[in-house]
Amino acid sequence: MAKRAAIVGGGVIGGGWAARFLLMGWDVRLYDTGPDARRRVEHMLENARAAMPGLWDVALPEEGRLSFHDELAEAVKGADWIQESLPERLDLKREVFARIQAVCDESAVIGSSTSGFRPSDLAEGAARPGQIVVAHPFNPVYLLPLVEIVAPPETGEARLELIRRRMREIGCQPLFLRREIDAHIADRLLEAVWREALWLVSDGVADTAEIDDAIRYGFGLRWAQMGLFETYRIAGGEAGMRQFLTQFGPALKWPWSKLTDVPELTDELVETIASQSDAQSGRHSIADLERIRDANLVAILRGLKTRDWGAGRLLNAGDRRMAQGPKSLEAMALTGPLPTGARAVPLDWTDYNGHMTEHRYLQAFGDATDRFLRLIGVDEDYLAGGQSFFTAETHIRHLGEARAGARLTIDTQLLMAEGRKAQVFHRMWEDARLVATAEHMLVHVDLESRRAAAPGAKVQDCLAKIAKAHAHLPRPEGAGAAVGRKPDRGAKDKAEG
Amino acid sequence: MAKRAAIVGGGVIGGGWAARFLLMGWDVRLYDTGPDARRRVEHMLENARAAMPGLWDVALPEEGRLSFHDELAEAVKGADWIQESLPERLDLKREVFARIQAVCDESAVIGSSTSGFRPSDLAEGAARPGQIVVAHPFNPVYLLPLVEIVAPPETGEARLELIRRRMREIGCQPLFLRREIDAHIADRLLEAVWREALWLVSDGVADTAEIDDAIRYGFGLRWAQMGLFETYRIAGGEAGMRQFLTQFGPALKWPWSKLTDVPELTDELVETIASQSDAQSGRHSIADLERIRDANLVAILRGLKTRDWGAGRLLNAGDRRMAQGPKSLEAMALTGPLPTGARAVPLDWTDYNGHMTEHRYLQAFGDATDRFLRLIGVDEDYLAGGQSFFTAETHIRHLGEARAGARLTIDTQLLMAEGRKAQVFHRMWEDARLVATAEHMLVHVDLESRRAAAPGAKVQDCLAKIAKAHAHLPRPEGAGAAVGRKPDRGAKDKAEG
Numbered sequence: 001m002a003k004r005a006a007i008v009g010g011g012v013i014g015g016g017w018a019a020r021f022l023l024m025g026w027d028v029r030l031y032d033t034g035p036d037a038r039r040r041v042e043h044m045l046e047n048a049r050a051a052m053p054g055l056w057d058v059a060l061p062e063e064g065r066l067s068f069h070d071e072l073a074e075a076v077k078g079a080d081w082i083q084e085s086l087p088e089r090l091d092l093k094r095e096v097f098a099r100i101q102a103v104c105d106e107s108a109v110i111g112s113s114t115s116g117f118r119p120s121d122l123a124e125g126a127a128r129p130g131q132i133v134v135a136h137p138f139n140p141v142y143l144l145p146l147v148e149i150v151a152p153p154e155t156g157e158a159r160l161e162l163i164r165r166r167m168r169e170i171g172c173q174p175l176f177l178r179r180e181i182d183a184h185i186a187d188r189l190l191e192a193v194w195r196e197a198l199w200l201v202s203d204g205v206a207d208t209a210e211i212d213d214a215i216r217y218g219f220g221l222r223w224a225q226m227g228l229f230e231t232y233r234i235a236g237g238e239a240g241m242r243q244f245l246t247q248f249g250p251a252l253k254w255p256w257s258k259l260t261d262v263p264e265l266t267d268e269l270v271e272t273i274a275s276q277s278d279a280q281s282g283r284h285s286i287a288d289l290e291r292i293r294d295a296n297l298v299a300i301l302r303g304l305k306t307r308d309w310g311a312g313r314l315l316n317a318g319d320r321r322m323a324q325g326p327k328s329l330e331a332m333a334l335t336g337p338l339p340t341g342a343r344a345v346p347l348d349w350t351d352y353n354g355h356m357t358e359h360r361y362l363q364a365f366g367d368a369t370d371r372f373l374r375l376i377g378v379d380e381d382y383l384a385g386g387q388s389f390f391t392a393e394t395h396i397r398h399l400g401e402a403r404a405g406a407r408l409t410i411d412t413q414l415l416m417a418e419g420r421k422a423q424v425f426h427r428m429w430e431d432a433r434l435v436a437t438a439e440h441m442l443v444h445v446d447l448e449s450r451r452a453a454a455p456g457a458k459v460q461d462c463l464a465k466i467a468k469a470h471a472h473l474p475r476p477e478g479a480g481a482a483v484g485r486k487p488d489r490g491a492k493d494k495a496e497g
Numbered sequence: 498m499a500k501r502a503a504i505v506g507g508g509v510i511g512g513g514w515a516a517r518f519l520l521m522g523w524d525v526r527l528y529d530t531g532p533d534a535r536r537r538v539e540h541m542l543e544n545a546r547a548a549m550p551g552l553w554d555v556a557l558p559e560e561g562r563l564s565f566h567d568e569l570a571e572a573v574k575g576a577d578w579i580q581e582s583l584p585e586r587l588d589l590k591r592e593v594f595a596r597i598q599a600v601c602d603e604s605a606v607i608g609s610s611t612s613g614f615r616p617s618d619l620a621e622g623a624a625r626p627g628q629i630v631v632a633h634p635f636n637p638v639y640l641l642p643l644v645e646i647v648a649p650p651e652t653g654e655a656r657l658e659l660i661r662r663r664m665r666e667i668g669c670q671p672l673f674l675r676r677e678i679d680a681h682i683a684d685r686l687l688e689a690v691w692r693e694a695l696w697l698v699s700d701g702v703a704d705t706a707e708i709d710d711a712i713r714y715g716f717g718l719r720w721a722q723m724g725l726f727e728t729y730r731i732a733g734g735e736a737g738m739r740q741f742l743t744q745f746g747p748a749l750k751w752p753w754s755k756l757t758d759v760p761e762l763t764d765e766l767v768e769t770i771a772s773q774s775d776a777q778s779g780r781h782s783i784a785d786l787e788r789i790r791d792a793n794l795v796a797i798l799r800g801l802k803t804r805d806w807g808a809g810r811l812l813n814a815g816d817r818r819m820a821q822g823p824k825s826l827e828a829m830a831l832t833g834p835l836p837t838g839a840r841a842v843p844l845d846w847t848d849y850n851g852h853m854t855e856h857r858y859l860q861a862f863g864d865a866t867d868r869f870l871r872l873i874g875v876d877e878d879y880l881a882g883g884q885s886f887f888t889a890e891t892h893i894r895h896l897g898e899a900r901a902g903a904r905l906t907i908d909t910q911l912l913m914a915e916g917r918k919a920q921v922f923h924r925m926w927e928d929a930r931l932v933a934t935a936e937h938m939l940v941h942v943d944l945e946s947r948r949a950a951a952p953g954a955k956v957q958d959c960l961a962k963i964a965k966a967h968a969h970l971p972r973p974e975g976a977g978a979a980v981g982r983k984p985d986r987g988a989k990d991k992a993e994g
Contacts, residue, residue: 012732138715139732146715173714175707185703185711192689197725206682208738210672212724214682216807217670218635218643220724223717225793227709228694229770230778234786235509235636241705241774245767270742273726277738281727289731292806296722299800306845307793310713348803353944358888359859366855391855395980396891401947416981423981439980447850450898482979483892483936484913484920 002027002064006079006104008072008096010037012044013113014085016141018066019048021081023142024170025061030068031075038068043287048142050405051294054346055143055171055301055315057367058323059407072096073103080105081166083135085113093122101127109163111135115187118180119152130154133163136184137172140290143297145173145311148184171318173311201276202269209280224300225310299348329375329462334469338375340368340426341410345402356402361428362394365438368410368426373442376462386447387456389422393441397478400435408435414470415479417463420444420452425476437478499524499561503576503601505569505593507534509541510610511582513638515563516545518578520639521667522558527565528572535565540784545639547902548791551843552640552668552798552812554864555820556904569593570600577602578663580632582610590619598624606660608632612684615677616649627651630660633681634669637787640794642670642808645681668815670808698773699766706777721797722807796845826872826959831966835872837865837923838907842899853899858925859891862935865907865923870939873959883944884953886919890938894975897932905932911967912976914960917941917949922973934975 005021007014010032018028018041030041045066053060069075076082082100086092093112100110110132112122123129134150147167151160160176167174177184183191200206206214222231229241236244281289304312325339326332341364349360373389382388402408409429416423420443428436446453455463480487502518504511507529515525515538527538542563550557566572573579579597583589590609597607607629609619620626631647644664648657657673664671674681680688697703703711719728726738733741778786801809822836823829838861846857870886879885899905906926913920923935943950952960977984 138719144715144718146711148711173710175710175714177702179702181700181702185697185708186715188693188697189690189708189712190716192693193686193725196685196689200682200685203678205674205676205678208726211682211686212726213670213672214643214645215686215720215724216722217672217811218641218683219687220717220720220722221641221794221797221808222635222790223712224721224797225713225717226790227712227717228690229705229709229774230786231790233774233778234783234790236783242767242771245770270739273742274739277726277730281730286731286733289727292804293719293723293728293731296801296804296806297718299804300718300721300797303796303800303845304793307789307796309789309793311718314714348800358863358891359856362859363856390895392895393978393980394855394891394893394895396893398887398889398891421981441981480979480982481890482977482982482984483890484918484938485977485979487979 003080004029004078006031006076006082007085008032008075008082008100009085009087009113010034010041011085012040012139013137013141014083015041015044016048016139017083017085017113017137019045019052019142020170020172022064022066023048023052023060025064026081026170027064028066029075029079030066031070031072032068033070041066041068044140044142047140047290047294050291051140051298051347052142053344053405053407054298054349055305055318056322057319057343059342059344059409060322072099076100076104076108078105079108081109081111083111083113088114088116090117090121093117094125097122097126097132101131106131109133109135109159109166113137116183118182119150120180123152123154128154130156130159134180134184135163135167136186138186140294140297143294143301145171145314146186147172147174148177148186149174150177150180150184152180168321171314173314198269198273201273207280208273208276212280225304225307295347298346302346302348329465332375334466336473337411337413337427337470338372338466339409340371340375340412341408341428343367343408345404345406345408347404350404354403356404356406358398361396361398361436362438364408364410364428365394365396365426365436365440366391368412369424369440369442372412372424376466377456377459382456382459383447385456387453388445388447389442389455390445391440392443395439395481395483397437397481398435399437400430400433402430402435406430413473413476414463414466415439415475417467420454422463425479427476437476439479500577501526501575503528503573503579504582505529505572505579505597506582506584506610507531507538508582509537509636510634510638511580512538512541513545513636514580514582514610514634516542516549516639517667517669519561519563520545520549520557522561523578523667524561525563526572526576527563528567528569529565530567538563538565541637541639544637544787544791547788548637548795548844549639550841550902550904551795551846552802552815553819554816554840556839556841556906557819569596573597573601573605575602576605578606578608580608580610585611585613587614587618590614591622594619594623594629598628603628606630606632606656606663608660610634613680615679616647617677620649620651625651627653627656631677631681632660632664632671633683635683637791637794640791640798642668642811643683644669644671645674645683646671647674647677647681649677665818668811670811695766695770698770704777705770705773709777722801792844795843799843799845826962829872831963833970834908834910834922834924834967835869835963836906837868837872837909838905838925840864840905842901842903842905844901847901851900853901853903855895858893858895858933859935861905861907861925862891862893862923862933862937863888865909866921866937866939869909869921873963874953874956879953879956880944884950885942885944886939886952887942888937889940892936892978892980894934894978895932896934897927897930899927899932903927910970910973911960911963912936912972914964917951919960922976924973934973936976 004027007018007030021028123132136148138144197211232244233241305315345356349356351357413425422442424440426438443452444455501524504515504527518525620629633645635641635643694708729741730738802812846853848854910922919939921937925933940949941952
């Protein structure tokens with residue numbers, strides 16, 4: 001049975017939590033008595049459906065069921081995870097926690113999205129203080145993996161382990177704080193920059209667009225992948241961090257910052273900032289900016305994925321964890337084409353019209369080839385042994401289009417396996433609609449010499465087994481064709497003759 | 498003749514400048530009397546050659562010539578741009594500027610990479626104060642586009658315009674400050690975060706790895722594309738920045754920051770930070786970290802490029818500016834295949850072995866198809882008119898491998914153009930080595946109905962003109978083949994029959 005989350009408060013943060021849980025297959029009960037909650041959450045969910053599933057290269061679980069509730073008790077009863085995302089008012093939060101703890105399971109986790117309060121503040125007077133933890137996410141919650149977890153001393157090891165597991169299951173990176181402080185970690189850093197930025201505007205040194213440019217054309221790109229200390233470690237050269245601190249430590253004493261004071265948010269300063277922001281971003285609506293931001297984040301995250309680094313490494317781990325279908329050839333029926341792919345079309349695979357671009361079809365087919373190869377024993381150990389298959393030749397037919405977020409499946413028929421060669425035929429489906437096919441000639445190679453060589457015995461056996469079974473399948477429509485020509489009737493015989 | 502840059506000081510920053518100028522086709526004279534300068538600069542240049550050219554989808558100019566000089570005068574004489582990247586000592590910089598101005602052209606720009614000094618500090622006592630500007634880049638200089646420009650009042654409009662043009666030419670994003678302050682803009686923001694981060698370590702709240710995670714799994718991803726204010730604008734919802742300031746302004750007064758003081762860099766704190774950094778990153782050498790960072794940045798930048806946003810938009814503008822070869826069919830000889838691509842293999846196109854991955858061949862071929870289509874009149878206006886060509890079918894042969902940074906060229910032969918169809922054959926070369934070929938069947942479509950339709954008259958004329966000329970070319974080896982079979986001798990006749 002699907003796990004269930006209760007989302008208390010359906011604003012930008014609560015809605016984002018709802019979307020993340022739902023798309024990871026959880027059922028979600030949402031409590032928000034505001035008139036706008038349903039519309040807002042559905043809008044976010046729409047954005048999330050386009051952006052989130054394509055982060056992984058495997059299909060996510062079936063989307064869970066979303067329901068809206070006017071009664072808090074109804075929403076939280078029986079939930080595995082209860083997430084509070086209400087306004088930052090301590091009295092309000094405490095009152096709601098009391099009502100939640102009166103009806104919820106003792107085993108449930110109660111997370112608070114608070115940006116600033118400590119768990120000891122939140123749990124004052126609570127029936128079970130150890131059940132309430134800070135679980136502070138970052139907007140957009142359905143894309144950014146970081147969740148700061150701050151637990152009070154009463155939270156036992158077992159519950160901490162459960163929290164870690166649950167966060168991983170929904171694709172998050174939990175960061176456990178060693179001790180509680182106001183504003184946790186990230187918001188401390190953000191607040192420092194925010195103050196300095198307000199001073200720069202207030203003093204007329206730069207406007208909002210210039211400050212944003214100073215970030216996104218420069219250190220923002222560094223921070224997306226390495227953060228602060230690892231970046232500075234490189235700047236220190238081979239002597240690393242000690243050298244850097246010796247070299248740049250003195251600058252801390254220089255007058256590089258006005259942070260000894262807080263700028264007064266006068267009406268005038270508010271107006272200055274708001275007008276500059278209009279000039280900078282006003283040509284896009286907030287809804288546009290959300291979509292632009294999501295597409296950018298998907299592109300950045302998937303970029304980091306190709307490097308298996310940071311947030312991208314986390315996504316790759318998710319692929320391995322969530323890969324569906326039989327893991328081994330022995331567990332598979334060979335009576336039909338083999339399932340070799342199930343995924344969503346990522347946002348950054350689409351053109352300005354929202355359609356999947358040409359080479360991304362081959363990327364998805366290439367992943368299917370990799371999956372097929374793993375099934376026949378060409379796995380990491382085999383590669384480490386210095387052998388692999390290369391693609392020598394490819395024939396793709398585009399039969400339909402696919403849009404961002406579309407769920408695609410791929411199956412694979414082995415047309416031929418002889419000596420160093422194997423010929424496969426992939427079909428890509430969106431539901432029952434055939435979107436594209438790809439025929440490949442694979443050649444087994446020695447990775448050292450980069451030359452053709454015979455596969456290992458186990459791989460040969462697997463290929464022979466599949467080839468024997470697939471010999472009974474009808475030849476797929478389109479196999480053996482050259483560009484612009486139907487396949488010859490005698491194509492198969494000629495190819496083998 | 499190539500423009501010339503003089504780089505004064507060959508450390509991490511000076512070496513990065515040298516690499517950027519060189520790879521953009523400038524000759525570079527480097528002045529550094531240190532024993533290690535040559536080795537260090539050549540090491541950086543090697544990294545830059547792998548990482549930088551692939552940021553763009555066109556080939557960069559031929560790399561300029563690099564020479565090392567022990568005499569400052571020899572290095573700077575006749576240079577168009579002189580960039581000083583010496584240690585942060587005002588007396589040293591002033592003395593060097595005096596020696597530079599004694600011999601350099603008056604029209605040359607003298608830029609200082611200083612992180613903190615104001616131009617009025619730098620130019621005190623200078624012969625021509627208006628010639629010396631702050632041009633503050635970010636490490637790695639050959640990848641990050643931001644350069645903060647701070648000019649003294651004496652710098653005239655014409656020179657500012659020249660600076661803007663030169664920076665754009667070498668792929669940088671110049672950010673002109675309205676007035677001088679210590680540490681410009683970016684380093685103010687960095688310094689604020691740096692202080693807060695040091696406090697977090699000093700107080701034992703988090704270690705260096707946790708702080709980096711708090712950045713790179715969360716707001717660092719946001720900042721790489723939108724910076725601070727545009728991100729918060731979204732958080733404010735439809736009411737934008739005014740709403741955000743009203744909602745979150747009060748938090749400025751909360752105890753979220755300890756920035757009212759500077760942490761003392763005691764030996765103990767230095768040791769704590771350095772050990773934590775070793776635990777976090779010590780398994781990678783600095784050289785490894787540099788390569789990892791560069792590959793991550795290339796992936797992020799190219800990701801933003803697919804979205805035509807921020808630093809990625811800048812790169813796309815560079816593509817348009819630097820595209821080589823004839824822009825129109827009229828200016829081209831039709832006696833051979835048409836040049837339709839010249840580019841470097843980007844780092845993020847390669848697998849863990851450093852070889853270009855399968856689908857990236859099709860990406861490069863797809864770009865060549867786009868270039869071919871623009872030549873026959875399928876440009877932005879034509880697309881806006883609701884018509885285009887789609888790829889219906891593709892046949893790729895992999896004949897060799899290509900590594901990151903390799904310069905590839907593509908040429909295109911038109912095999913057939915009839916009614917709604919056009920058949921093209923691309924060849925991909927690394928120098929004289931044929932790396933791959935791609936044959937495509939293109940179908941002209943109405944973008945509204947997504948159905949085949951006849952091309953416009955001008956496009957038909959262009960196709961007919963090329964087809965007539967290319968009919969005299971020999972049929973390319975490999976054209977008309979199906980996977981696993983040589984093309985039939987009569988293939989062409991059959992295709993047309």
